[in-house]
Amino acid sequence: MNPAAGFRAVFGAEPAGVWAAPGRVNLIGEHTDYNDGHVLPIALPHRTRVAAAARGDGLLRLHSAGAGGGVTALRVAGLAPGAVRGWAAYPAGVVWALREAGLAVGGADLHVESDVPQGAGLSSSAALEIATALAVTELHGHRPSRAELAALARHAENAFVGVPCGIMDQTASACSVAGHALHLDTRDLTLRHLPFDPAAHGLRLLVADVGRRHALADGAYAARRAACEAGARALGVRALRDVEAAQLPDALAALRPELRPVVRHVVTENERVARVAALLAAGELRAAGPLLTAGHASLRDDFAVSCPELDLVVTAARAAGALGARMTGGGFGGSAIVLVEEDRAAGVERAVADAFASARFTAPAVFPVTAGEGAGRHGEGGRPPAEAGPFSPSGQGT
Ligand code: GLA
Numbered sequence: 001m002n003p004a005a006g007f008r009a010v011f012g013a014e015p016a017g018v019w020a021a022p023g024r025v026n027l028i029g030e031h032t033d034y035n036d037g038h039v040l041p042i043a044l045p046h047r048t049r050v051a052a053a054a055r056g057d058g059l060l061r062l063h064s065a066g067a068g069g070g071v072t073a074l075r076v077a078g079l080a081p082g083a084v085r086g087w088a089a090y091p092a093g094v095v096w097a098l099r100e101a102g103l104a105v106g107g108a109d110l111h112v113e114s115d116v117p118q119g120a121g122l123s124s125s126a127a128l129e130i131a132t133a134l135a136v137t138e139l140h141g142h143r144p145s146r147a148e149l150a151a152l153a154r155h156a157e158n159a160f161v162g163v164p165c166g167i168m169d170q171t172a173s174a175c176s177v178a179g180h181a182l183h184l185d186t187r188d189l190t191l192r193h194l195p196f197d198p199a200a201h202g203l204r205l206l207v208a209d210v211g212r213r214h215a216l217a218d219g220a221y222a223a224r225r226a227a228c229e230a231g232a233r234a235l236g237v238r239a240l241r242d243v244e245a246a247q248l249p250d251a252l253a254a255l256r257p258e259l260r261p262v263v264r265h266v267v268t269e270n271e272r273v274a275r276v277a278a279l280l281a282a283g284e285l286r287a288a289g290p291l292l293t294a295g296h297a298s299l300r301d302d303f304a305v306s307c308p309e310l311d312l313v314v315t316a317a318r319a320a321g322a323l324g325a326r327m328t329g330g331g332f333g334g335s336a337i338v339l340v341e342e343d344r345a346a347g348v349e350r351a352v353a354d355a356f357a358s359a360r361f362t363a364p365a366v367f368p369v370t371a372g373e374g375a376g377r378h379g380e381g382g383r384p385p386a387e388a389g390p391f392s393p394s395g396q397g398t
Contacts, residue, residue: 001065003378007051007111010063010071015051015111016139021130021375022047023116023123024172025207025328025337027181027196027288028295029273031303033166035228035266036187036239038273040280041168042196042371043176044207048114048127049378050091052135055107060095062088064112076107081160090125091132093160097152098136105140117365119213121327121334125161126169129153130375133174138377146174146374147189164222165330176374183277187241194280196371201285203323204345205337208352209365210309212333221330224262224303231255231263240266261302268298289323289339296326296336305331312355313338313364320344320351 007015022043029039055061060079062072064087072088079096091110098105110132116124133149144152150170157163157170167186176182181196198205232240235251240263243251248267252260272295276288296314300306310327313336317325325338340348349366356363 001113003049003051003111003113006065006113007053007109010111011053011061011109013053013109015109016053017135018049018051018378019131019135019138019375020047020049020378021127021134021173022176022372023127024169024176025122025205025335025369026168026172027328027337028269028276028292028326029168030269030295030299030328030331031224031228031305032241032266032269032273033168033186034164034225035232035270036241037266037270038241038277039168039184039186040181040194040273040276041172041176041184042181042369043172043178043374044116044122044369045372046114046116046122046127047372048112048116048124048131050128050131050135051111051113052139053109054139055109057107059107060092061107061109062091062112063110064114066112066114066118076105079160082162084160087128089161090128090156093156094129094132094153095136096160097156098133098142100155101152103137103140103142103144105136105142108136108139110135117209119334120209121329121331122207122209123169123173123329125157125163126153126173129156130170130173134375134377147171149375150174164225172374174375176372178373179371181280181371183273183280187239192277194277195283196280196285198285198339199342199370201283202342203285204340204342204368205370206317206340206345206348206366207328207335207337207369208313208317209335210307210313210333211362211364212307212309220305220332224305227259227262228266231259231266234259235263241270243267245271261304265298265302269295285339286323292324292326292337292339293318299327299331303331307331307333308359309333309356309361309364310336312359312361313352316352316355317348320348322348
């Protein structure tokens with residue numbers, strides 16, 4: 001069903017509009033965003049759509065086509081961290097965070113439809129948060145910048161839902177431009193839109209959802225984060241981003257052995273982002289392949305956030321001639337990406353499927369993706385409205 005029709009069926013009225021926000025895959029720069037480092041995600045063509053209308057009585061009513069359980073009704077004034085469970089915590093958290101930030105937002109009815117795979121490491125949560133934030137702010141007459149929306153959505157996820165994520169996913173969903181990867185410095189939040197159009201180079205980017213659901217809320221993500229913070233403290237720097245690649249040998253020698261691999265991953269990964277970004281800017285997409293694969297090895301061996309299924313996608317795809325492959329997102333399951341020559345893509349897909357069958361793993365869902373458009377009001381091509389700030393494809397965004 002389309003979201004407006006879904007809204008009518010659930011709430012018996014017309015929505016005031018439909019707002020949409022995409023999921024993402026990260027090309028490179030994993031577990032760097034909470035170390036003040038660099039990331040390079042693209043928005044996916046897959047989007048979460050929110051049909052919404054304002055209410056005057058302070059009630060927030062939430063319905064999702066994809067989640068069972070009917071309508072969740074909450075009093076906006078009573079929203080508090082920990083008070084809402086399940087999928088509704090994400091939109092409720094966004095409304096809470098907007099009010100915490102001093103934006104006068106009241107009640108609303110929201111109906112959600114999404115084709116962003118859930119639990120696949122493709123940021124379905126960020127897509128839901130950003131689509132909600134756009135809908136609710138616009139319904140109540142506010143036009144914060146995309147960067148502000150991303151920060152508010154992240155705050156909702158950290159403080160209301162209780163997931164200690166960084167700023168990458170929300171920024172990718174809010175600020176991306178179609179046909180471009182988003183190079184974000186997570187310390188000063190400057191961003192560059194770098195051309196990313198594999199088809200124009202005779203290439204394809206595949207996503208392989210390995211079907212093993214990951215849950216960032218469990219302790220492993222927080223434990224990695226704590227280890228990074230311990231490493232920065234031990235080295236006397238504000239964040240691991242402040243350790244240059246050239247300083248790495250000295251830094252490692254100064255650390256307790258158990259912190260060394262974690263620090264090595266973050267420092268080398270930041271370096272890989274810089275190199276891949278330079279290659280994209282130079283139009284040398286093919287040359288990025290080996291850096292993606294090196295990023296996977298670092299996440300597998302040093303940061304220890306991969307799993308057998310993700311490793312198998314990478315080895316099978318590489319053996320079948322892929323230019324590069326790596327897990328994407330937080331890890332412990334989710335998805336991998338594969339960069340491959342167009343005429344080898346079918347062979348790579350077959351090789352991955354065969355390898356999974358031989359290992360008796362559930363068949364992965366493999367699909368090609370392009371760099372999609374960031375969030376927007378549906379029906380306007382999804383582009384940010386002009387007054388939302390400068391988003392020139394080559395320039396700095398807000
Ligand atoms: C998850 C988090 C992000 C980021 C990645 C790892 O997707 O939400 O903030 O930390 O993991 O790069």
